[in-house]
Amino acid sequence: MGKGILILLGTFIVIAILHVVSMKMTKISEAKKLSFRKVFFYIYGVFLIFSGILQCIEKDEIRIVFLIQSLCGLAFVILNFLGKVQQKTS
Numbered sequence: 571m572g573k574g575i576l577i578l579l580g581t582f583i584v585i586a587i588l589h590v591v592s593m594k595m596t597k598i599s600e601a602k603k604l605s606f607r608k609v610f611f612y613i614y615g616v617f618l619i620f621s622g623i624l625q626c627i628e629k630d631e632i633r634i635v636f637l638i639q640s641l642c643g644l645a646f647v648i649l650n651f652l653g654k655v656q657q658k659t660s
Contacts, residue, residue: 604656611650618643 595603622640626632649655 607656608650611646611655615643615646615650618646 595606619640620643622636622638622643625636625639629636646655
C-alpha cells in the first residue's frame with residue numbers, strides 16, 4: 571500500500587513538473603521554440619536508434635519491430651537535419 575501511494579505521488583509530481591514546463595514554453599519566442607524542437611527531435615531520433623539496436627543485441631536476433639524502430643529514429647534524425655520536421659510559420 572505504501573509503495574503504491576509513493577508511485578502515485580511520484581507520478582503526480584512528474585505530471586505537475588511537465589505541466590509547469592509546458593506552460594512556461596508558451597511564453598517564449600518562436601525562435602527559441604524552433605531550437606528546442608530541433609534539439610528534441612535529434613535526441614528523440616538518437617534514442618529510438620539506440621533503443622532499437624540495444625533490443626536487437628539483447629534478444630540476439632534482428633526482429634522487424636526493432637529494425638523499424640531504428641529506421642524511424644534514423645528518419646527523424648535525417649529529416650530534422652534537412653529541415654523537414656519544422657513547422658511552417660505563416
